[in-house]
Amino acid sequence: MTDAAFEKLALDEAAALAAQLTVKILEGRDAYYEGDAPIYSDAEYDGYIHDLETLERLFPELQSQDSPTQTVGGRAETTLFDPVEHLERMLSLDNVFSIEEFEAWATRAERDAGRHVDYLCELKIDGLAVNLRYESGVLTTAATRGDGVVGEDVTENIRYIRSIPGRLSGTGHPPLVEVRGEVFFPVEAFRELNAAQAEAGEKVFANPRNAASGSLRQKAEGKNAAQLELMHARLGRLQMLVHGIGAWRNPPVSSQSRVYELLQSWGLPTSSHYRVLDSVPGASEFIGYFGEHRDSVEHEIDGIVVKIDELALHDELGATSRAPRWAIAYKYPPEQVNTKLLDIVVSVGRTGRATPYAVMEKVRVAGSEVRQATLHNQDVVKAKGVLVGDTVVLRKAGDVIPEVLGPVVELRDGTEHEFVMPENCPECGTPLAPAKEGDIDLRCPNARACPAQVRGRVEHIGSRGALDIEALGEVSAAALTQPTVPVEPPLLTEAGLFALTIDDLLPIEVFVRDAETGLPKEEEDGSVKLRTPFRRNPSAAEKKAGLIDQQASSNALKLLDEIAKAKTKPLWRLLVSLNIRHVGPVAARALADHFGSLAAIRSASREELAEVDGVGGIIADSLLDWFAVDWHVHIVDSWAAAGVQFATPGHPGPGAAERADGVLAGLTVVATGSLDGFTREGAQEAIIAAGGKAASSVSKNTDFVAAGPGAGSKLAKAEQLGIPVLDAAQFRLLLEKGADAVQPDEAE
Known part of the structure; x- marks a missing residue:
């Protein structure tokens, strides 16, 4: 509704509308802050706040002290974490949505200040607000914002974030100081997290902010070793940038920008993207620049924060019940576009999960070209109500993950049709089925021979966390398992990996596949990308002379050389490369250190496996189940026959992980x-x-x-x-x- 429409409302009509808006806002806050799963987009939520503020301005009697317009988002009560009372309130920020609104705010601020001001402009990180309390330079507590007065104690989890120092460097630390900032996932880390979540059949996060909140607000209690490993890995990929101070008696600086310099000298992570500008036009230009270059930043942003740089004016201008008067947030509109849904195809991943993907007319959104977007499973397709042939609304959730929001029903012409989930695996033809009763996701049970699953496992073997074979990546894995030439691939399973020869590699031609979807990539003209990754491209002179012999490329020679070197890599890496469920690097190290050889692991009982520190019952069961499968044993036997060393040289045997002859023996x-x-x-x-x-x-x-x-x-x-x-x-x-x-x- 417009302001003019609001003005025509009677008081009882305005009161009813205000009540409806209040319910929506509170529901949205709970979902956003407590459930880490937003039910409204930022634009919708901001619109509800704006409408309620307008009603309360036109009808002041409707405003109460506990109105959402007067309080900070989030709740103080929590059943997950202990409460922490902030020494100084953590406020929210008021928003503006146009340059005209920003200029009006700046005019009021300069009028109230009574003098010209400088503006510190910085990126508004789409993350989780956190308060760090340092006492004499030592981190004592970390808490979420909560309701601004009381937050949640997340100190133990914060310590896993590498960029946050437990002890400040430098000198001149105050006896007590609160440092505020945002915890977030960098864009690339968020992409990888969601890809891993989807591959594992777990919840996919809507945006980086929810991923950061969901990762930080986890409890270690009740988790097994594998779950703890995953939790700590996610926490370790979080980052934080500090952007303000709370309680700090008599700071020795006079401006916000000098605060940042001081915090940086103490080893605290600050942003490199802020600027101090001496005019409103300069600040407006900064806002406009990053509005056009949002995709150039390493983390997700949803706007620009503009602060008056002089600290003395912060006290003079003060704050409302929820926001300071010396700062404002300029919110960018979410970027979404319309495009044509050409098809819905199904991709199969390393674990066999069958995932529908939208294939659309290529369109530019949030700074990049998009043609594909995951639809997660058949229930999601139905819930979104999209038909093949629809014009659909596409956005990048958090400006990172392409997301189909739904159809533009008004544009349908009758040629559209429903998507039907295939009954059989599109890669190998095996009937799809849920892994267990009640699962929504369908999986291909043909783990041994499904080309897509074999490709995923081979690519995993080459990954940094497994055997770290640089030449065995996305294209090489596809070439070895799903080539267009020859008809029979060099690898039917990973069992033959270490027996590959140069003759196995030379005739290969392969489509380049998307790392996430497994679907063939296209050239600019729409043709499918085709590569000959292991054959040397002949020179122009050789082509002219008809000399197009099969000659190995440097990539082929490098792959074989690295595979040969991988035969003697540490036992724990070989364990990870076997793709045993739950056996990641931490559990693999524990097993390798304790037993010293794969033979000892295979002969161990469930009790002996579970007793190893860092393993436990779930991983023990997973190991026993894996070795009970005949083709799994064939992989191990084939690798061993090819010279893979499944034992740690000099290891004294189970239960004695330390070498007796090293300088650290017994330590x-x-x-x-x-x-x-x-x-x-x-x-x-x-x-x-x-x-x-x-x-x-x-x-x-x-x-x-x-x-x-x-x-x-x-x-x-x-x-x-x-x-x-x-x-x-x-x-x-x-x-x-x-x-x-x-x-x-x-x-x-």
């Missing part, structure tokens, strides 16, 4: 944070190579903790228990010369 070391010169896996492997036990958690049995930036809760636990903490240089010394080389006074 338990935990590596955490970013250690200069080491990857996380490299640090753990170095500990094991030196004869020590590379533990994943700190306990009273830990001898040393090697900690770099972002060490988090493990560092705090080590300090609490009085365990020596080493930096990267001391860690290298420990690995080379042992514990005697690291004197107690050298440990931090």
Whole structure:
């Protein structure tokens, strides 16, 4: 409704409408803040707030102290986490939606300030607001915003975020300070998270903000080892940027921009995208620039925050019950477009899950060309009410994941038709079925021979978390399992991977497939991309002379060389590469360290497997189930026959993970944070190579903790228990010369 339409309402009509809007806003807040699953788009929610504000301006008697326009989103009560009271209120921000509204706000602010002001302009991160409390430079608590007065204690989970220091660097730390910021998933990490969630048949997040909230607001209690590994991995991929302060008595700076410089000097993560501008036109230009370049930023943004830079004016201008008067949020409209739904096709992933995908006329949305979008399962297709041939509304959920919102029914001409989920796997023809009774998702049960599943598993073998074979990626995996030439692929299953020869690779031609959907990619002219990944392209002179012999490309030689080297990679990597459910890097390391060989793992009982620290009953059952399948055993036997070493050299056998002859024999070391010169896996492997036990958690049995930036809760636990903490240089010394080389006074 327009303002003029609101003005024509009688008081009772306005009261009824206000009540309806209040219900919608509160329902939306609960879904957004508590359920991490929004029921309204940002634009819809902002529209409800705007309409209620208009009604309350025209009918002041309708406004109450607990109106959604007067309170901060979120609730104080929580059953998940302990409550934390903020030392200073965490406010929300008022919004504007046009340059004219922004200029009107700036005019009022300068009028109330009584002088010219500078504007600090920064990106509005679509994340979860968090308050960090530091006492004498040490992080003591971290809490969500909640209702602005009381939030949820998420301190333990925050410590897994590498960018947040447990102890501030630099000097001049106040006795007590609150630092505010946004926790978020970077765009690429969010894409990978949702792809993994969809592949595993788990919930796909609507946008990065909900993914960040859902990841941070998790409890460790009741989770098994595999679930804990997944939880900690998700937390470790979160990032935070700080953008303000709460309680801080007499800060030694006079402007918001100087605050950022000081926070950065303390090791806190600040954005590089903010600017201080001396005019309203300059601030408006900043808003316009990022409105056109939203896709150029590493994290998701939904607008621009403009603050008066001078801190003294923050106190002078004050705040309303929910928002400061010295700052405003310019909200960008969500970008959505109309396009034609040409078809709905079904893709099969590594786990056999059959996923419908919308194939549309190519259209540009949120800075990129889009032609495909997941529809998750057949129930989602029905719920959205889309027909093949419809004109559909497409948006990028959070400007990242393409999402079909629904059809434009008014544009139907009668040629549209319903999508019917296929009864058989589109890749191998096997009848699709739910994994268990009641599942919505359908899966292809032909795990052994379904080309799509084999392709996914082979690509997983080459991934960084498994055997880390650089030349075995998306195109190579497709070429080996689903080539257009030859008719029979080099790999019917992964069993033959380590026996590949150059003759197996040369005749291959393959469609380049989309990493997410598994569908063939297209060239600009609409033709399908075709590659000969392992054959050298002849020169122009050779083509002219008719010399187009089958010659191996450097990529083919590199692949075979890396596969050969992978035969002697650590046992834990081989375990991950076998694609055993729940056996990720953490569980695989624990198994490899304890048993030392695949033969010992296979001969172990359920009880012996489950007793291993980091394994447990669920993973033990998964191991037993996997080895009970004959074609799984064939993979292991084939790899072993090809020279794969399924044993750790020099390992003394089950129950004795430490090497007796290393400089760290008998010592338990935990590596955490970013250690200069080491990857996380490299640090753990170095500990094991030196004869020590590379533990994943700190306990009273830990001898040393090697900690770099972002060490988090493990560092705090080590300090609490009085365990020596080493930096990267001391860690290298420990690995080379042992514990005697690291004197107690050298440990931090």
